[in-house]
Structures are given as structure tokens and as C-alpha cells.
């Protein structure tokens with residue numbers, strides 16, 4: 001199956017993948033699409049994906065990064081600098097915990113990926129990051145802050161926060177909290193509309209990944225605004241007291257040592273910022289949507305989460321380990337809403353499922369194909385079941401359930417994401433009486449499974465739900 005599929009891919013990538021699967025007789029074997037003159041091999045079978053995740057020698061994400069970095073704003077003339085080995089002293093400075101004999105020979109890019117892990121995987125730096133992040137979510141969800149978001153009745157204390165867009169609520173709180181955790185509160189003094197620009201950027205960022213020279217979108221303007229804010233941070237806005245996360249501080253020091261210009265350094269920081277923001281606000285939207293449209297589930301969760309309060313504060317450890325209903329909603333939402341197409345360049349011929357996949361083609365893993373597979377999840381695999389992961393405790397370990405990817409690029413933010421989402425959803429449904437506006441007469445939003453996706457899909461354009469909130473007794 002090899003002819004030009006560019007239009008069909010951009011128009012509806014999942015439908016094209018479904019068509020390809022049927023074309024090869026539903027055997028699950030890898031098949032090829034030709035998009036923009038390039039061959040894309042599509043994997044839809046869990047065993048093939050597992051093999052790919054182990055094939056670090058034959059496939060590479062690095063080979064895709066250069067094009068992406070240019071899309072994010074790094075000048076092509078400096079790309080080679082990012083791959084040059086850095087002086088051992090610079091690498092050591094960011095990793096005081098490593099003995100001198102264990103200092104790796106990293107380039108700036110590989111060092112940055114390593115620093116992600118050192119910040120985000122469990123340990124003291126992770127604890128600090130999560131503590132700051134949850135603190136910001138809590139601040140954003142203070143009644144006074146929520147009323148502050150609503151300018152229509154400013155000056156008068158409101159009892160009900162009515163007909164609020166759930167999309168806006170999730171992006172304001174979650175993008176706001178991550179942005180402040182990474183760059184300190186000053187970032188919103190530098191760019192008050194940062195969250196809006198980030199959401200605009202995210203909407204069309206797939207065009208950078210798939211190099212789609214599409215119509216003029218908000219992407220370019222949003223990128224300029226975000227890069228300008230990040231350049232300000234690099235130039236020292238906020239002064240020595242600026243409360244940057246450890247990863248931001250350390251990456252900036254290494255960029256400086258590598259002699260990267262402020263402009264290029266801002267584009268590199270955008271990668272960190274974007275990775276952290278791509279998914280959580282959309283996942284929060286879907287989790288709350290499923291909960292609000294199911295009164296029984298909503299009530300059961302309030303009771304379960306109520307037990308996690310100690311002295312009027314949420315006990316996060318209890319929330320994470322002793323709230324199985326919330327956990328099942330989290331897993332099921334991750335399963336159904338991730339439409340990511342994860343890409344790897346083939347650098348050496350690779351046998352998958354008896355088929356030789358050749359360089360310099362690209363392999364795409366379709367998360368939706370894996371996570372909505374009937375053989376793994378049953379005949380109702382495409383519908384939401386809040387009890388699915390409660391009924392079968394082994395589902396989390398299924399080869400078909402990989403919401404955070406795997407192999408060399410396994411999401412290092414998965415532990416942060418769990419705390420962030422549990423805390424956000426738990427706070428909203430216990431601190432507030434939250435309900436659908438208009439007496440619940442609203443349609444459940446439809447997942448946008450048409451636009452090529454890099455993570456959790458948003459709702460279709462123009463779709464939203466509206467909620468009324470008041471402080472719970």
C-alpha cells in the first residue's frame with residue numbers, strides 16, 4: 001500500500017490508519033503510507049510496539065529532533081553546536097550527585113534530556129517540583145483567585161461562579177501552575193497572556209512535527225510571544241531571586257557555557273515548557289467531563305476523596321494510593337483520549353513482524369489503535385467505563401496500554417502528571433459544588449480524533465462544557 005496519502009493523513013490520520021489496517025487484511029502487520037514524499041511505517045500491534053521500544057540501536061528520536069528544533073525557533077546554523085560534546089566540568093556542575101568517574105560525555109541536547117529525568121523522576125528534586133506545582137494549583141483554585149479570573153462582577157464577592165468554560169478553567173489553572181513552577185510567578189508579569197499563547201501553540205504544534213506547511217495559523221504568532229517571554233527570563237528578568245525550577249536554572253547555565261545565543265536558548269527552553277504542558281490541561285478537561293456527566297460516579301468520588309482530607313488539607317500520598325475509583329477514572333481517561341502518533345526515524349534496517357523496515361523512513365505508533373483494541377479491552381473498548389480498571393487490575397500492565405510511551409523516550413513526567421491530575425480533579429470536586437450549567441442540558445463534547453495528535457486529544461473545535469461552581473460546605 002504505497003501512494004501519496006498526504007491529504008488523507010492531514011485530513012483524518014486515524015481514519016487513514018484504520019483504512020490501512022483493513023487494506024492489509026487486519027493482520028496487524030506494519031504497513032507503509034507515503035506522506036510528503038516520505039515513507040511512514042505504521043505500527044498498530046502491541047508486540048510490534050514493544051519490539052520498537054527495545055530497538056534503540058536501530059531507531060532514533062534524535063534524528064527527528066533537528067527538524068523539530070528548527071520548527072521551535074532554533075537557527076539551523078547552530079544545530080551542530082547542540083550535538084557537540086560539552087566540557088566535563090559543565091556536565092559535572094549540574095550533577096553534583098555523580099562521582100567524577102561517572103560523568104557522561106553529553107552534548108547539550110542529551111544533557112537536557114538527562115536533566116529532565118533528574119528533575120522529574122522520584123527523588124528530592126521531584127518532591128520539590130511537585131510541592132511547588134500542587135501549591136500553585138491550590139492557589140489558582142482559591143475562591144478569591146477564581147473570582148479574580150471572572151472580571152464581570154469584580155469588586156463584589158460572588159457566591160456562585162456560573163456558566164464558566166471548563167476548557168478555560170483547566171487551561172488557566174494547569175498551564176498557569178506549570179508555567180509558574182518552571183519559571184516563577186514573574187513569568188506572568190512578563191507575558192500576562194502566556195497561557196493563551198501556549199494553548200494556541202499547542203493546537204497546531206503537530207504541523208511542526210509532521211512538517212506540514214499548512215495555512216497561516218496562530219502557531220507563528222504564539223511562538224513569537226512565548227519565545228520573547230522566555231528570552232526575557234534568560235536575560236535575567238526577575239533578578240537573582242527569580243524562582244526558577246532546578247531544570248530551568250541548570251539548562252540555562254549549560255546553554256550559557258555552550259555559548260548558545262539568547263534567542264536559540266529560548267527556543268530550547270520552549271521544548272521543555274511545551275513537553276510539560278502538552279497534555280495535562282486536556283486530560284483534566286476530559287476527566288472532569290466524564291465525572292460531571294455521571295452523577296453516580298461524581299458522588300462516589302466525593303465520598304472516596306473525602307477520606308483523603310487531614311485537617312482540611314488533602315493528603316496527597318493517600319490520594320495516590322487509596323483512591324482506587326479516582327485512579328480508575330484517570331487510567332480510563334488516559335486510555336480513551338490519547339490519540340498520539342509517536343514517531344521514530346529508522347537508522348538501520350529493522351525486522352518487525354517479519355517485515356524489513358528500511359531507513360531513512362519513519363515509524364509511527366498509533367496510540368489510539370493500541371488503546372482502543374477490542375482484543376485487549378473488550379467489545380466496548382471505544383466507550384468510557386469508569387470501572388474498567390477496577391474490574392481488571394492487570395489492565396494497567398497490558399502491552400496495549402502505553403499512555404506514557406516507552407523505551408528511550410518513556411515520559412519522565414508520568415509521576416508528576418499523576419500527582420498533578422489527582423490533586424487538580426480531587427480539589428475541584430471536593431472543594432466546590434460543581435455541576436453542569438443549564439440544568440445539565442448539554443451534550444458531551446466530541447474528541448477531536450481527526451487532527452494529527454501528539455498526546456491527549458482536545459475536544460472538536462468550538463466544543464466545550466459550561467459549569468457552575470460554588471464553595472462546598
Ligand code: HEM
Pocket residue numbers: 061113116120275276277279280283334338340341342343403404405406408409410411412413414416417455456
Ligand atoms: C497527562 C499527562 C502526560 C501524558 C499523557 C504524557 C505522555 C507522554 C508520551 C506518550 C511521551 C513519549 C512521546 C514519544 O515517545 O514520542 C512523553 C514524553 C515526554 N514527556 Fe510526557 N506526558 C504527560 C505529562 C508530562 C509532564 C507533566 C511532563 C513534565 C513535567 C512531561 C514531560 C515529558 C518529556 C520531557 C518527554 C520527552 C522524553 C524524552 O524524549 O526523553 N510529560 N510524554
